Amino acid sequence: MDYALNPYSGCAHGCVYCYAPEVTHAEWGGWRIPKAKMNIARRLALELPNIEGVIGIGTVTDPYQPVESELELTLQCLKVLKDRGFRIHMHTKSDLILRDIGLLSEMDGTIGITVTGIEERESKMTEPGAPMPSRRLEAIRELVDAGIDVYALVGPVLNHLEGREDAFVDAVADTGVKLIYMDSLNSRPLLSERLARMRFRGSPSAERRINESAEAAGIEVRPVFR
Ligand code: SF4
Numbered sequence: 001m002d003y004a005l006n007p008y009s010g011c012a013h014g015c016v017y018c019y020a021p022e023v024t025h026a027e028w029g030g031w032r033i034p035k036a037k038m039n040i041a042r043r044l045a046l047e048l049p050n051i052e053g054v055i056g057i058g059t060v061t062d063p064y065q066p067v068e069s070e071l072e073l074t075l076q077c078l079k080v081l082k083d084r085g086f087r088i089h090m091h092t093k094s095d096l097i098l099r100d101i102g103l104l105s106e107m108d109g110t111i112g113i114t115v116t117g118i119e120e121r122e123s124k125m126t127e128p129g130a131p132m133p134s135r136r137l138e139a140i141r142e143l144v145d146a147g148i149d150v151y152a153l154v155g156p157v158l159n160h161l162e163g164r165e166d167a168f169v170d171a172v173a174d175t176g177v178k179l180i181y182m183d184s185l186n187s188r189p190l191l192s193e194r195l196a197r198m199r200f201r202g203s204p205s206a207e208r209r210i211n212e213s214a215e216a217a218g219i220e221v222r223p224v225f226r
Pocket of ligand 1: 011012013014015017018019020060061062093
């Protein structure tokens with residue numbers, strides 16, 4: 001990615017392991033209330049003639065958080081980028097991306113969908129505003145079937161996956177995806193305190209087991225953000 005495009009600041013997915021508030025010096029409570037950059041598509045159209053390279057979308061906040069279904073700022077940006085022939089690299093943990101699958105299938109780009117487990121209970125605790133894992137896995141499946149370049153972003157790997165690594169990898173493999181980018185917990189002071197209160201922590205042993213299981217399933221695993 002050569003540029004970062006985030007149509008929203010703040011993110012209603014509210015993941016307990018999110019370190020973006022610490023990076024952007026935002027308060028955790030305020031972070032969970034998204035602010036929309038209403039003129040972003042217009043500004044993007046003005047700036048594109050002066051740049052070239054891959055546009056990263058969703059580098060700090062999720063471009064398909066719930067407010068996007070109403071405001072369509074990400075969709076507006078995608079249309080501008082498609083018209084100018086830009087390559088994109090986009091991250092999300094929402095199946096709202098399927099709304100734009102037709103457009104994405106006509107663009108040059110790579111999509112990462114985050115999955116951190118398969119259990120709804122843990123997902124509700126760790127990613128309370130995000131779609132359940134089953135919907136994200138279905139989104140990966142539909143993107144694969146549409147011929148879009150997609151990978152599963154598995155991270156952070158937390159201790160609730162211990163003992164369930166093989167079932168998790170089976171569910172990911174079922175989507176047809178052939179690449180996992182795996183991320184360890186990025187432990188920053190406030191974030192670690194929050195997770196410790198909930199008895200969550202990073203799990204190197206789960207990472208190792210996912211690696212082995214994915215390799216056996218014919219899925220390539222690469223580290224990310226390292
Ligand atoms: S989806 Fe990403 S940006 Fe949004 S709260 Fe979760 S980790 Fe943070």
